[in-house]
Amino acid sequence: MDRQEQFKALIKHKGLKVTQQRLLVLEVLESHHDTHMAVEDIYDLIRKDHPDVGLATVYRTVQLLLEMQLIDRIYLNDGCVRYELGHLFDGGHKHNHHHLICKTCNKVISFKEDLLERLEQQIEKTEAFRIDDHELKFYGQCKECIRKEDGK
Amino acid sequence: MDRQEQFKALIKHKGLKVTQQRLLVLEVLESHHDTHMAVEDIYDLIRKDHPDVGLATVYRTVQLLLEMQLIDRIYLNDGCVRYELGHLFDGGHKHNHHHLICKTCNKVISFKEDLLERLEQQIEKTEAFRIDDHELKFYGQCKECIRKEDGK
């Protein structure tokens, strides 16, 4: 069962309807799976082929997908709210938000790494806090920006 | 030199003025150093004793403190923007944002931990990205909420 089928099943199971608009939002997020998209970005891409989809619908759909935990909300430090396809679609294994954020060009690089498990275990013990999920951002400079700065 | 003196010196050095309002914002952040405050929270606290300080001034001051890197902006996943006293005031050592966020009661617990250094080194090598700072959030349930849920 591919993502779209999975999504349709989930939607129906909730007693909701599978609409063109919902599929479009999902499609856009799927095809930009490597980036982090603001609602306006999603809206603009949908508009190209479907000019009469409303912005409010995109907001509502994003909200819905978020509640269904199919997408994740990301706050980078530029103040913009962005979204990306969530982990449930990646086979349901444990979720990780790992981002390298360049403070010069604002590029965001995602990476996968599971070295935090030991730390989590330690924290669960010392803080008596059950950890379900984590989000880790490193701020610094990407190689392109380091190179440019050196060249000055 | 205490924080306030340090702040006055920095402000003057920039050719800016030490005003009552700026001191008030700093004071509020200092006395709530354990929490993360929204601009409105800061404004409300200041208002109690100084009813004619304007909200716009608080926004402007927070902006200024942020640029001076004296405070840090935090995005929790409830969509609210909050601020806390930054690391420069803690002696200038390397900055860490470590938060445990309870998904049930939204309580935020801060913790200090430097186990990420090895991971940073590895990433600097494999991704060719220079890391200046990081931010780590663990989402889960705090002990109080675990207890309450068990008691149901």
Place this chain on the structure above:
DNA sequence: TTCATTGCAAATTATTTGCATTTGA
């Protein structure tokens, strides 16, 4: 058919800005 969903426009919320007035150095 029937109720969820949509598009639109208006409302709301958070934040910023223009400007006349005030104030710190």
Place this chain on the structure above:
DNA sequence: TCAAATGCAAATAATTTGCAATGAA
């Protein structure tokens, strides 16, 4: 004195909501 800072109100930006029309089951 005099530019920087302030308070207020108006402007802007992001998001949400009310409602009549539309569309999926």
